[in-house]
Amino acid sequence: MPNGATAYLALTRIARIRDGERVLVHGVLGGLAAGFPGIARQLGASRVTGTVRASGLDAAQLIRLPYDQIIDSAALPARLTGERFDIIIDPVGGPVRTASIDLLASGGRLLLAGNASGDWNHQIDINRIWRGTWLFSAFRRGPSCRATRIWRGPPRQL
Secondary structure (H helix, E strand, O other), X not given: OHHHHHHHHHHHHHOOOOOOOEEEEOOOOOOOHHHHHHHHHHOOOOEEEEEEOHHHHHHHHHOOOOOOEEEEHHHOOHHHOOOOEEEEEEOOOHHHHHHHHOXXXXXXXXXXXXXXXXXXXXXXXXXXXXXXXXXXXXXXXXXXXXXXXXXXXXXXXX
């Protein structure tokens, strides 16, 4: 239940999900990620895609969470060429977070929800962020749960 409540609050209060939006959730076998696909569907997401390490693909298929597709996170972003997501939930961090930038739709939101990769030294080139029209937000679960807007890229010229 706590993961469902977290997913609901993250999607409604932080990401502000709208009907028809596409959602990508990293780390589908993690406890936090389990709440997102069902809640996103109930809130009107048109497509929910998940990622997991190659070693977890079989297990991810067995859990039967309502994902349209679950893919190997090491294949990002090439495996999703041409697809863009309005909301990306990232509790993983590291190279997965960097790959997420290439998958954000214009006006997309990347929610930073942890660093399960343990890669605390991973960095993202700020110029890649600067070129987009995205919102990056972070939140921390627990008694002192809070959300912080990290960065909003400049508007694109038409």
